[in-house]
Amino acid sequence: MIKLADRGNRISPSMTFAIASKAKAMKAQGVDVCDFSVGEPDFNTPELMREAAKAALDAGKTKYTPTAGLPELRSAIAEKLRRDNGLTYDPEQVMVTVGGKQALFNTLMVLLNPGDEAIVPTPAWVTYPEIVKLTGAKAVFVTTDEALGFKLSAQQLADAVTPRTRALILNSPCNPTGAVYTAQEIKALAEVVVEQQIVVISDEIYEKLIYDGLEHLSIGSLDDEIRKLTVTCSGFSKAFAATGWRLGFAAGPTTVIKAATALQSHSTSGATTFAQYGALAALQAASLKKTVEEMRTTFQARRDLIVSELEQISGLTCKMPRGAFYAFPNISQTGLDSMTFCEQLLDTEQVATVPGVAFGADSNIRISYAADTATLREGLARLHRFVASLG
């Protein structure tokens, strides 16, 4: 039998993709599944972006681009970061990647040595610890308090730092909790980062999906000191409903971007050429602001619906998510662990959700509200019936 390398044995498959695949397979068999497992917008990619990619394809834009991306797209991303986020990066400090995931992967691969520690506030997106594992470093999990909105405090960060700490992975708005850090909270974390001279990997992929008038603040925009210690990672999947395009980016200090580009030159070679032209058009079109805002408003209405329905279910409690498109209700009063809860819910009521244990929180489940209102209502009615049946 072929023996895997230690690396191959260490890596775990994505639990969110596993549940989504099971739900998809059930749907393919004709089962009426309410699928709340997926982390992708249910909208189509805006027409303007699709048309620009099609035009690029027809114009023969089918060859390699430079590894770090089309120069004009790198400039457009630098401009977007300046305009929307107050971040000053030269285009050379920006790289285009195959999804936001590869931006994170490249960055962590060139920053972490075996034996280093990366602080991961939990609940956290499933991919962070797996990438950290691949680098040979150790993910140090810091459990955030549900009562305080699942946010890492400056004190918790300071307490978690050791001489081996190299990085903090910060995700606001957060998948799976929907937590959004306030300016004050970000500033307090930045102070610790600067004091300890660690690096922040700031995953801002949900930055456009924020509710209740809250505003996104990029940690790297606070001042020069923190900017030099920050790598900002993001992408087009969520804001432009473009998950399948596989387009993301990282922006940060030149040394990091150069090394990450070299890594990319020997892995994917870069993002798909005609997709990059679509992204360029999307960033340059003022009209898309309106489209993105419409999606945001729709998500906020769905968030309101789902939270108010969850409040009616005795046995569940739910912190108000302020961003992204997930609710993360607490199921501990049911007495079930999150995996059993999700499996039984899928088997008995055909509702697909993701067990919180995948994110390091076994008392919760993740419900994606990237689904239409009718499906949300039906799924929540089934969830209600399921919880009631547990007695």
Ligand SMILES: Cc1ncc(COP(=O)(O)O)c(C=O)c1O
């Ligand atoms: C928190 C977070 N970061 C990054 C990503 C990566 O997205 P993509 O690789 O599709 O751009 C995701 C996708 O689900 C995510 O939830």
